Amino acid sequence: MAAGRVALVTGAAHGIGLAIAARLAAEGWRVVIADRAAARPDFPARYVQADVSDEAAVAALVSGVRDTEGRLDALVCNAGFMIRKPIRELSLAEWQSVLGTNLTSTFLLVRAAEDLLRAARGAVVTIASTRAHQSEPDTESYSASKGGLLALNHALAISLGPDVRVNCVSPGWIDVAGEALRPEDHAQHPVGRVGRPDDVAALVSWLVGPESSFVTGSEFVTDGGMTRKMIYAA
């Protein structure tokens, strides 16, 4: 159990972030969830409405943790979204909004929380994507943001060590919306199924816990093996 330890999870009103927050709460963490959308968690957690791409909002969020919880042992930078549009139609504002939430927010959060994380000898986990390594058409801003996170991950691990460990999880296809999944959706994964938010939460739990104390600067892919599968056209 993680009694007394404090975790801040962004984008935790829904999906993967919600599962991470719920798992950490069940393990005894004091959990703070930040999201720009409203959240009503059915587990013990303090909810803060915040747009993590906004510098002032992040400053207020972290100073709230400093004042209310008094420490920060784990920061999970999970908030993210995708715009899928042909590049000729993608505005600069849209590009910047994706980079702002998916990449710049991690810079803002770690910068604001560095002293708390160092004092707690804490851990940071960022949620990237297998799309940092491979792409479908019309996903430039998302792929670039996730690729940037991989580089930021190792940069932070080097700058913040040995006080703070920094790791990155790259999920593959995780069903967060209760999609109507077809048998072939499951079958294309070597493990035989599409991913679930709990698959990511389990890995994050280990990365913020004591058993991963020799691990930093690393990327962990959880994708049911999909990106390891070689495909030839019929």
Ligand SMILES: NC(=O)c1ccc[n+]([C@@H]2O[C@H](COP(=O)([O-])OP(=O)(O)OC[C@H]3O[C@@H](n4cnc5c(N)ncnc54)[C@H](O)[C@@H]3O)[C@@H](O)[C@H]2O)c1
């Ligand atoms: N679901 C997948 O298949 C998948 C795969 C790879 C990576 N990811 C990544 O996992 C993370 C979570 O994705 P998800 O599928 O759970 O998405 P989701 O849409 O279910 O949840 C994302 C949450 O982030 C919040 N959010 C978005 N922008 C925000 C901002 N600027 N400030 C605060 N909150 C914000 C949303 O309100 C939402 O509650 C994202 O970074 C996403 O890129 C998801």
